[in-house]
Amino acid sequence: MNDNIIIFGLILSKKREVCGMNGNLLYQKIIDELRAEIESGALKTGDRIPTVNELRGRYEVSHITVLRAYRELQDAGFIVQQGKRYVVNTRENRQMKKNHNCIGLLVRPLWPYNDKDIYFNEINYGIQDECCISGINYLTPAAVRLLNQHVMVPLRVFEDIGRSAREIAGMVDGFLIDERLPDSFVAGLMEDTGKPCTVIDRLTTLPIDSVTPPNREAVRLLCSTALRYGYRKFIFVENGHRTSNMVARKEAFLDFIENNAVPSSDFRLIEDWSVKTAQESLGELDAAFSSLAKGEKTAVISSNDSYAREAYGFLFGKGLRPHLDFGVTGIDGLGTAYHPRPILTTVRTNTEEMGRMAVKSLLERIMKSPGAPATSLSPSPIFECGETL
Structure with a gap:
């Protein structure tokens, strides 16, 4: 029987048809057989993998086919390169290598454009x-x-997202977690799936990685700038939500007060701004401003841009002079900091960089052994000079 076939006038052997025209089968065969030897223990940790020439001879393939098999095995974590040779990777590292080349996003999706707040849209980008x-x-x-419909997320939403996450767990190597999903949710997900997680936009009490805004750095930068500009009195406006970001910002302000020996007569805290009515909050600001000794400029350091905008409008409306009597700063660099005029002095969070850092952090965790220390990362703060300090 003739072992050759004719296609478009070309004479090919059946063997070369499998090797050349359907080469995927051959490189996959090399992968499958080497993987089976590694998983069975025939090839142990540190053992040398057959060379390119050895595999070319064994499978009658080109060196390109062998190199592709090497690359796939290395990407899957079964082998590592040592100099010019490949050896079997450790079992621990093999288990932590990415198998699916896919991650799960438990992050609120894009929402319609809003020029006042595209914070999480930029994280998604x-x-x-x-x-x-x-x-x-x-x-x-x-x-x-x-998650886009609820700031205070009800239990049923956690249950729906948790059920969906477990359904896709077998197709992903790890999860990125929205700040609105609590640590109890994350702990249960990790226990059930065994997948690593990275939390975005808040700190976590769990021994896992997180990416946060530069909270402390932002407050230190604003306070030290105000000090350089000649401000000697300080008012800190605190958000009523006790999130890790807001707690860190308040702590950074109090650290600044202590480190610069600012006397208690020269600073005030306004707490729970968002919990009270606007009239109550602005009344407290008025009282705090009036209680500070006259004759020196007062800097209002707000924990976010929207409260800074409200504080500036109120103080200006009372006839106080910007830069001479008072100055106001915000944090986050949202759209409300830039419109309307005057432009707020603020520290902008590079939210797109936060999204990129989260992906890099999760991929690095997937590659690491489970015992590697957890990290908390933040992008560098971006000072926006504005017109209000």
Whole structure:
């Protein structure tokens, strides 16, 4: 029987058809057989993998096919390169290598454009950009859309998202977690799935990685700038929500007061701004401003931009003079800091970079052994001079 076939006038052997025209089968065969030897223990940790020439001879393939098999095995964590040779990777590292080349996004999706607040949209842009650069796919359960509808997330939403996350757990190597999903949710997900997680936009009490705004750095930067500009009195406006970000900002302000020996007569705290009515909060600001000794400028350091905008409008409306009697700063650099005039002095958070950092952090965690120390990362603060300090 003739072992050759004719296609478009070319004579090919059946053997070469499998090797050349359907080469995927051959490189996959090399992968499958070497992987089986590693998993069975025939090839142990540190053992040398057959060389390119040895595998070329064994499978009658080109060196390109062998190199592709090497690359796939290395990407899957089964082998590592040592100099010019490849050896079997440790079992621990093999288990932590990415198998699916895909991560799960338990992050609120994009919402309609709003020029006052595109904070989490920009985080999403950064996530998508870094996934494309890194060649990583991502899956987003439809249930995460509910995170956009609730600041205080009800229990049923956690249950819906948790159920969806567990359904896709077998297709992903780890999860990015929205700040609105609590640590109890994350702990349960990790216990059930065994997948690493990185939390975005807040600190976590769990021994896992997180990416946060530069909270402390932002407050230190604003307070030290105010001091350089000649401000000697300080009022800190605190958000009523006791999130880790807001707690860190308040603590940074109190650290500044202590480190610069600011006497108690020269600073005030206004707490729970968002919890009270606008009339109550502005009344407290008026009382705090009036209680500070006259004759020196007072800097109002707000924990976010929207309260800074309200404080500036109120003090200006009372006839107080910007830069001479008072100055106001915000944090985050949201759209409300830039419109309307005057432009707020603020510290902008590079939210796209936060998204990119979160992806990089999770991918690095996937590659690490489980015992590697957890990290908390933040982008560098970006000072926006504005017109209000």
